[in-house]
Amino acid sequence: MxxxxxxxxxxxxxxxxxxxxxxxxxxxxxxxxxxxxxxxxxxxxxxxxxxxxxxxxxxxxxxxxxxxxxxxDQEGGRVARLRDPFTEWPAMQVLGRSRDANLARRFASALASELTAVGITLNFAPVVDVHTNPKNPVIGDRAISAEPAIVSTLGVSIIEAFQVGGLAACAKHFPG
Known part of the structure; x- marks a missing residue:
């Protein structure tokens, strides 16, 4: 070669x-x-x-x-590269408190529409870290929940809705 x-x-x-x-x-x-x-x-x-x-x-x-x-990186909350006049979405923790997979899908569908409309094809989101350390300022409200089952359910809902909307998702952070 x-x-x-x-x-x-x-x-x-x-x-x-x-x-x-x-x-x-x-x-x-x-x-x-x-x-x-x-x-x-x-x-x-x-x-x-x-x-x-x-x-x-x-x-x-x-x-x-x-x-x-x-x-x-368009997670919602404090990690949002696209600001006004783009939609300002709340942090993932707010979505996690709802425990509502349908709401997570609706959020992700709307976000995918907004991003793909301007030619963005990949979103480095959602954050699927389980919020195990409340003193961690890096993750904090970016985490969906402290409960692994909620993170898993809503994280999958978000990723699937991104994909249906034509937007690739990259769940983060690794190793977690």
């Missing part, structure tokens, strides 16, 4: 971030040389729904043989 072919195979596993509201030249070069798997958008990449939709189209123009992942 040539070095170029090897770099391109390895590059498919990379999801990279970048600065700005448009695709920078450095990202174009990475996509060309390494066939990256996709990008992750952060607040620094997001101005408005129209701008995000244009950015995701521009990102997809970098692809070769398959669509690139366009990903984001």
């Amino acid at each position: 040539s070095q170029r072919a090897f770099r391109r195979q390895v590059g498919q596993f990379a999801i990279v971030g970048f600065d700005g509201y448009t695709v920078p030249e450095e990202l174009r070069m990475l996509a060309n040389e390494f066939d990256i798997g996709g990008v992750i958008l952060f607040s620094r990449n997001i101005d408005s729904p129209t701008q995000v939709a244009e950015l995701t189209r521009e990102v997809q123009s970098l692809r070769r043989d398959w669509p690139l992942w366009v990903s984001v």
Whole structure:
């Protein structure tokens, strides 16, 4: 296997971030040389729904043989890269208190619609950590529940609704 072919195979596993509201030249070069798997958008990449939709189209123009992942962390609550005028969803803990799988599906369906409408294809959510340490400020209200059965039931409901809505889900965090 040539070095170029090897770099391109390895590059498919990379999801990279970048600065700005448009695709920078450095990202174009990475996509060309390494066939990256996709990008992750952060607040620094997001101005408005129209701008995000244009950015995701521009990102997809970098692809070769398959669509690139366009990903984001849009959990709800304090971890939300897309803010007003996008919907501001509550933290997962609020959903967990409901213990309602149907509500979880409705939430995830609405979120998937909003994200896919602007070209986002992968959401790094839901958080499926069981909230075992109330003093953990990193997870806190991002966790669905302290009860594993509730986390499991609602987590699966969210993931399934994302998938039905055309949005890939990446449950986190590992090892947990």
